[in-house]
Amino acid sequence: MEGDYDKRIEEFKSKLKSFPDFPKKGILFWDIFSAIADGPTCTLLQGILAETVRKKFPGINAVVGLESRGFLFAFSLAAELGVSCLPVRKKGKLPGEVMSYKYDLEYGSDVLEIQKASIRPGLRCLIVDDLIATGGSLSAAIHLLKNNGADIVGCLVVMELESLNGRRNIPSGIAVHSLVKYD
Ligand SMILES: O=P(O)(O)OC[C@H]1O[C@H](OP(=O)(O)OP(=O)(O)O)[C@H](O)[C@@H]1O
Ligand SMILES: Nc1ncnc2[nH]cnc12
Ligand SMILES: [Mg+2]
Secondary structure (H helix, E strand, O other): OOHHHHHHHHHHHHOOOOEEEEOOOOOOOEEHHHHHHHHHHHHHHHHHHHHHHHHHHHHHOOOEEEEEEHHHHHHHHHHHHOOOOEEEEEOOOOOEEEEEEEEEEEOEEEEEEEEEEHHHOOEEEEEEEEEOOOOOHHHHHHHHHHHHEEEEEEEEOOOOOOOOOOOHOOOOOOEEEEEEOOO
């Protein structure tokens, strides 16, 4: 990475805000939208993300974004790198033939879907999201993509809540890179 990469990560980290007891008592909610409400922070984060992908995940030809916060980074990265932007959405939002997968969240559960048409031979994808907590969302997306024959190069998240050890739910052999970690 470029020399000032760590400094830029620290600068970005200083912009992130947390909200205790949202959306339920006992949850400390890390709000990506508070940070990107600031224009220069958007530019800072976009630069960090693109540099991270070029260095750590070279050769991808698609970015898969997890609804909804993952979409923020999937389109911006896909546009920057000139690769496909593919959606994984919550149940009932995608037309055509879909594959689904049920998963658990830090709070509650949900179902993710992907269009079969999104998966083409030779697809080498990077899955992106704002945050890994229990790892349920990323794990579900990984299973969805693998079930359909996609090659997953890795996963990139902005934040990682290490105390929840979400990595234990990620299938072995799949690299997960996080920019900012919290205990
Ligand atoms: O590691 P996990 O325990 O799965 O939790 C992380 C996921 O939870 C949040 O999404 P959420 O499903 O709340 O919806 P949103 O992105 O639409 O806000 C967050 O954006 C991640 O996608
Ligand atoms: N603690 C948390 N903060 C923000 N988004 C989340 N998604 C799941 N857990 C979360
Ligand atoms: Mg999400």
